[in-house]
Amino acid sequence: MKRIFVNEKWCLGCRLCEYNCAFANKGGANMYLALKNAVIHPNIKVEEKDGITYAVSCRHCSDPICKKSCIAGAIKIENGVVEIDKSKCVGCYTCVLVCPYGALSIGENGVMQKCELCITNGNGTPACVSGCPNNAIVFEER
Amino acid sequence: MKYLIIGNSIASIGVIEGIRHIDKTGEITVVGDEKRHVYSRPLISYLIQGKTDEDRMKYRDDDFYKRNGVNPILGVSAVKIEEKQKKVFLSDGRELSYDVLAIATGASPFIPPIDGYDKVKDKIAFFTLDDAEYLKSKIDKSKRVLIVGAGLIGLKCAECLVGKVKSITVVDHADFVLHSILDNDEAKEVQNVLSKQGINFILSSGIQKFEENTAITENDKIGFDILVMAVGVRPNVSLIKDAGGKVDRGILVDEKCKTSLPDVYACGDCTQYFDISSETEKIMAILPNAYMQGETAGINMAGGTASFDKAIPMNSIGFFGYHIISAGSYDGEESVERGKGYLKKFFVKDGVLKGFILAGDVNRAGIYTRMIRDKIPLADVDFDLIKKEASLICFVKSIRDSSLTKVV
Secondary structure, X not given: OXXXXXXOOOOOOOOHHHHHXXXXXXXXOOHHHHHOOOOOOOOOEEEEEXXXXXXXXXXXXXXXXXHHHOOXXXXXXXXXXXXXXXXXXXXXXXXXXXXXXXXXXXXXXXXXXXXXXXXXXXXXXXXXHXXXXXXXXXXXXX | OEEEEXXXXXXXXHHHHHHHHHOOOOEEEEEEOOOXXXXXXXXXXXXXXXXXXXXXXXOOOOOHHHHOOEEEEEOOOEEEEEOOOOEEEEOOOOEEEOOEXXXXXXXXXXXXXXXXXXXXXXXXXXXXXXXXXXXXXXXXOOOEEEEEOOOHHHHHHHHHHOOOOOEEEEEOOOOOOOOOOOOHHXXXXXXXXXXXXXXXXXXXXXXXXXXXXXXXXXXXXXXXXXXXEOOOEEEOOHHHHHOOOOEOOOEEOXXXXXXXXXXXXXOOOOEEEEEOOOOEEEOOOOHHHHHXXXXXXXXXXXXXXXXXXXXXXXXXXXXXXXXXXXXXOOOOEEEEEEEOOEEEEEEEEOOEEEEEEEEOOOOOOHHHHHHHHOOOEHHHEOHHHXXXXXXXXXXXXXXXXXXXXXXX
């Protein structure tokens, strides 16, 4: 299964991945209109310290603790992709309590959101990867 | 192989899924005393709030038992284990034999002996879907609700009733709310959030007796129409205890989830097990651990090898959008980060993070939880920075690389 991996040596810290993620999950024809002046809630987050930068998103763990811990049984694995059933999630934050990568956050309507590899949003390929100007984020088998 | 599981909640599902990782065909029977498809009990307050419904509360899809080749026997309880004959006797007179048995009987609400309690007409423990349905059928804008217990169950009950009843009063012996998981500072904030919604608190006070629809404390007389008893829960240990298995406050299990009886496992809220943060055996009746214990038991029952050896107490709870996450033990040197609308407390001992409490800002809390569970040496962490903001960049490169450049 293909997953997202990052290479901190090549990351410029430009945060385009955050914008591309937010846009892919928000929809609409025009990124400027969709995101101008909006507070964005991307599922990928750029971390920065002492000149080192890289992006973090869901690792799609082979044995995810978020799934085991979800009190609503709302997290499932579809073909290796860890997904949230938004109709079942009640926004209790137990997944936030346990995810070792800090990959889940609260989204709209009080339910949790996370990277679903741009499968459930219909984008097809991860927007963070295709928009990365320096190949610091890749989508591949390892 | 013939598997028998007593209990039909989260730990039991963990057992089934654990068994099926290893053994796709063995015969699995589940006995549950509630006549319901498996559902999540912690969701009952969300049900009353209207944030979920009975269908969405189902913990697994309708075809779960069928898909996993499970024979569910529901609406029946187990009354006795005959360990030597490898049999379990049920309340309807049936006997079931097993090769390997899992006890996932959960816990039951504890009702302290209080004079006059029996004569109170409308009373519940806020614990099961039946309780929630009963409460739902009783509440309207004319009803005064008295909740005994300011713990997780009592306060979630209080939250879900706001706007639906005439008044809500919470009474507790302790001098601050959520006594089992918080310190005084954060508890004050939680109480403020709830008080602003009109919930009344009477703390440091116990109920001496009930006189019909009045509760008598040292200093108060509290009139009510509906009584909710949420004092606490106790592990259901009797099956193992009566069969001669080792029991303390909960059923004693090791990291493989084995009891002291041969071929008998136990998991979930009925057990007492090792907390790696305090290095003591504890009751940790929390849902994530119940699942993980169940899965561990199931894998071992089917002949695989698994250990649940990173158990810690941990909780996430929120009221009206104010969230609190806590984990581990509050032992060692304390440090506090305080800012507008948030408070974070960390507890450090022997060079590792032992516990934390986050109130108001819980973003990426799991990074802290990981530090406790994996006993990450603080020498490998920029601790001053991570206390301000949970992020992986505070870890040394080897930990970052193992998280971000490999399959995990």
